[in-house]
Amino acid sequence: MADMKRIDVVFEGIGRTTGKMRNDIHVDWPAQGESFDLATDEGPFHGGDGTAPPPLALFTAALTGCLMTQIRAFAKRLKIEIGEVEVRARLHWYCEAAPGEPYVSHPVGFDLDVDLDSPASLDDRMRLLDAAKKGCFLEQTLSQGLTVGHRLRDGEDWIDA
């Protein structure tokens, strides 16, 4: 395993409430020296002003875009010729609540249909998609599962929560 090459990828975000339901989130990718100003909001139905997409819309774009990016990056590396790529995504959750209780949400299933404009054989296209799935940071995180860590500020202290 001495020849394995490892790269750490760290993103940092600072989110602040800036409207009734709007959040402005400054995202840094320190290793690349890149930063991005993003925002989420909710529509009037959920008490927001609709000034930005809801978090799940950003997530849908992130998941779809992550796989598409890996498909193109790995096509070059595996020397599999592709032209345009179209991916259709369907992400399904449900939430449920007992009367008077906060709701609890659950994933049902996420499905991505991939259409590659490519003269490559089905075998090669399957090999490419397989590599892209394994390279996709978000799919790998979802399939391996991960419990997010939390701390809550209490005065000058940070309490594990």
Place this chain on the structure above:
Amino acid sequence: MADMKRIDVVFEGIGRTTGKMRNDIHVDWPAQGESFDLATDEGPFHGGDGTAPPPLALFTAALTGCLMTQIRAFAKRLKIEIGEVEVRARLHWYCEAAPGEPYVSHPVGFDLDVDLDSPASLDDRMRLLDAAKKGCFLEQTLSQGLTVGHRLRDGEDWIDA
């Protein structure tokens, strides 16, 4: 359980390649009649033109914004008074590759530090954060884990991939 109220939440996306590494992703939330035009790109280091944030920046904003949205929604429901909310996120992955092979990515850990401007007791703030974690669609998906389904188009057929 007859009194449980269930709501299904479905987001759909169509992603298309529109630049060297850019993807334009049209996201629909059919139940709300809302749609959002989003995009991802990569910087020059990864062969892109830097015209949009990378997928992991959208994801960082989605995860941070999702928890923040639930904190505010549940604060009302639980009658816990809060003012401004600040969340600092740190998302860590790594990828590794054997020589000449495509890389495989792995999550290391995601941490969210939550600072609530609130006169509520620590117990109430902890209770609010706990409800927000259980309501947050993305945290719940991550903690339960989920294998994304894929199909690859082959002529007029769709092959499970």
